[in-house]
Amino acid sequence: MTTPTLNQSPLQENTRIHGLGICRPEVIVTNEDICQWIDSSDEWIRQRTGIVTRHRADKDTSVIDMAEAAARAALEDAGIEASQLGAVLVSTVTHPYATPSAAAQLADRLGATPAPAYDISAACAGYCYGIAQADALVHAGTADYVLVVGVEKLSDFIDNTERTISFLLGDGAGAVIIGPSDSPGIGPSVWGSDGSKHESIRMTHSLLDVRDLSLAALAEGPEALSSAAESAIWPTMLQDGPTVFRWAVWEMAKVAQQALDAAGIRAEDLVAFVPHQANIRIIDEMVKQLGLPEHVAVARDIVDAGNTSAASIPLAMHRLLAENPGLSGGLALQIGFGAGLVFGAQVVVLP
Amino acid sequence: MASNEEILAGLAEIVNEETGLAPESVEMDKSFTDDLDIDSISMMTIVVNAEEKFGVRIPDEEVKNLKTVGDAVEFIAKSQS
Numbered sequence: 451m452t453t454p455t456l457n458q459s460p461l462q463e464n465t466r467i468h469g470l471g472i473c474r475p476e477v478i479v480t481n482e483d484i485c486q487w488i489d490s491s492d493e494w495i496r497q498r499t500g501i502v503t504r505h506r507a508d509k510d511t512s513v514i515d516m517a518e519a520a521a522r523a524a525l526e527d528a529g530i531e532a533s534q535l536g537a538v539l540v541s542t543v544t545h546p547y548a549t550p551s552a553a554a555q556l557a558d559r560l561g562a563t564p565a566p567a568y569d570i571s572a573a574c575a576g577y578c579y580g581i582a583q584a585d586a587l588v589h590a591g592t593a594d595y596v597l598v599v600g601v602e603k604l605s606d607f608i609d610n611t612e613r614t615i616s617f618l619l620g621d622g623a624g625a626v627i628i629g630p631s632d633s634p635g636i637g638p639s640v641w642g643s644d645g646s647k648h649e650s651i652r653m654t655h656s657l658l659d660v661r662d663l664s665l666a667a668l669a670e671g672p673e674a675l676s677s678a679a680e681s682a683i684w685p686t687m688l689q690d691g692p693t694v695f696r697w698a699v700w701e702m703a704k705v706a707q708q709a710l711d712a713a714g715i716r717a718e719d720l721v722a723f724v725p726h727q728a729n730i731r732i733i734d735e736m737v738k739q740l741g742l743p744e745h746v747a748v749a750r751d752i753v754d755a756g757n758t759s760a761a762s763i764p765l766a767m768h769r770l771l772a773e774n775p776g777l778s779g780g781l782a783l784q785i786g787f788g789a790g791l792v793f794g795a796q797v798v799v800l801p
Numbered sequence: 802m803a804s805n806e807e808i809l810a811g812l813a814e815i816v817n818e819e820t821g822l823a824p825e826s827v828e829m830d831k832s833f834t835d836d837l838d839i840d841s842i843s844m845m846t847i848v849v850n851a852e853e854k855f856g857v858r859i860p861d862e863e864v865k866n867l868k869t870v871g872d873a874v875e876f877i878a879k880s881q882s
Contacts, residue, residue, distance in 0.1 A: 498840060692841040693861045700849055731842055 466635020471523025500730020536593025574788025624764020
């Protein structure tokens with residue numbers, strides 16, 4: 451008996467971003483607010499980070515709520531129905547359940563069921579990881595249209611009195627629809643990880659520690675906590691700023707250059723540079739290292755939005771396009787990098 | 802291999818470029834943070850530029866030991882030899 455030939459998904463030659471939508475939560479946290487919690491000043495924070503305000507979500511707004519708002523706007527912008535989605539990907543590190551995923555509930559809320567849905571844990575590189583995945587899924591013929599959401603409610607995982615990272619962080623969501631295209635719209639992804647540096651951006655302690663600390667506090671009272679946790683039961687973010695800065699600028703400039711080379715694009719061909727919004731000094735130094743010409747618009751949404759991890763690139767891209775509609779259709783270099791350590795970069799055609 | 806004086810002059814140039822401080826204010830006994838008011842991020846930029854200029858490797862763990870300009874000059878000189 452001869453083995454019959456099976457069908458394989460037909461390949462899709464080109465992909466692009468079909469639509470972009472965002473959600474900016476309404477609570478504005480100023481540097482003056484921050485200075486109630488840490489001994490600092492507006493000038494110090496601006497000079498070291500570029501940040502003037504951050505948007506944060508209120509207590510009742512969840513990661514899934516913000517993801518839904520951004521996703522609906524992206525679907526509308528793309529002009530497609532949720533029922534056409536072949537996959538729903540949510541990049542986040544702040545959905546407060548290990549399982550089930552935020553993506554499955556988001557797909558249900560949107561009316562995309564039974565689209566496959568899953569979360570991606572790649573911190574500040576999460577959006578670029580999502581684009582890499584969506585591009586591959588559409589390319590391979592596995593899905594027609596893929597929703598990628600980068601969303602964070604970092605305000606749930608900060609300690610306002612902590613000085614290395616908490617004051618940088620904001621909340622928000624950005625979403626794009628990736629689908630087939632007549633011409634190339636997403637360059638090859640240059641992405642990777644370096645887990646040897648996993649401690650340079652991290653949580654103070656694990657969920658298992660939370661369990662043990664809670665049980666100890668219940669049994670023995672709050673004094674049981676002092677030896678085990680430095681400050682609290684709840685885990686929050688920490689970073690080794692100078693180490694991260696060095697990696698983010700000099701290692702990531704190389705990755706950004708590789709993404710340009712892989713796409714066959716020169717810096718002068720770009721209309722925009724949309725890096726992860728981690729710190730304005732990282733952005734400015736990367737621009738210098740990459741030798742970007744003056745005409746390339748550089749996203750600096752961090753000034754108002756703070757660092758929103760997986761949401762920062764689509765938020766910054768949305769703002770750039772709102773302020774400069776003429777950039778639409780031009781080439782943008784995007785790069786995300788963060789806790790893991792992980793990184794991802796692509797050249798894309800702006801929607 | 803550069804002499805300590807040459808390293809100091811090169812380092813002063815890098816500090817000047819990053820911070821705008823006059824090169825002559827960058828002296829051996831000056832503390833980067835207390836005297837020159839250089840923050841940790843600027844320090845990293847100075848370190849990376851110094852690595853390139855002097856062809857040495859200054860690991861992250863080493864940077865916090867470089868309290869004064871003299872510490873940095875000595876470390877670079879030792880690494881070059």
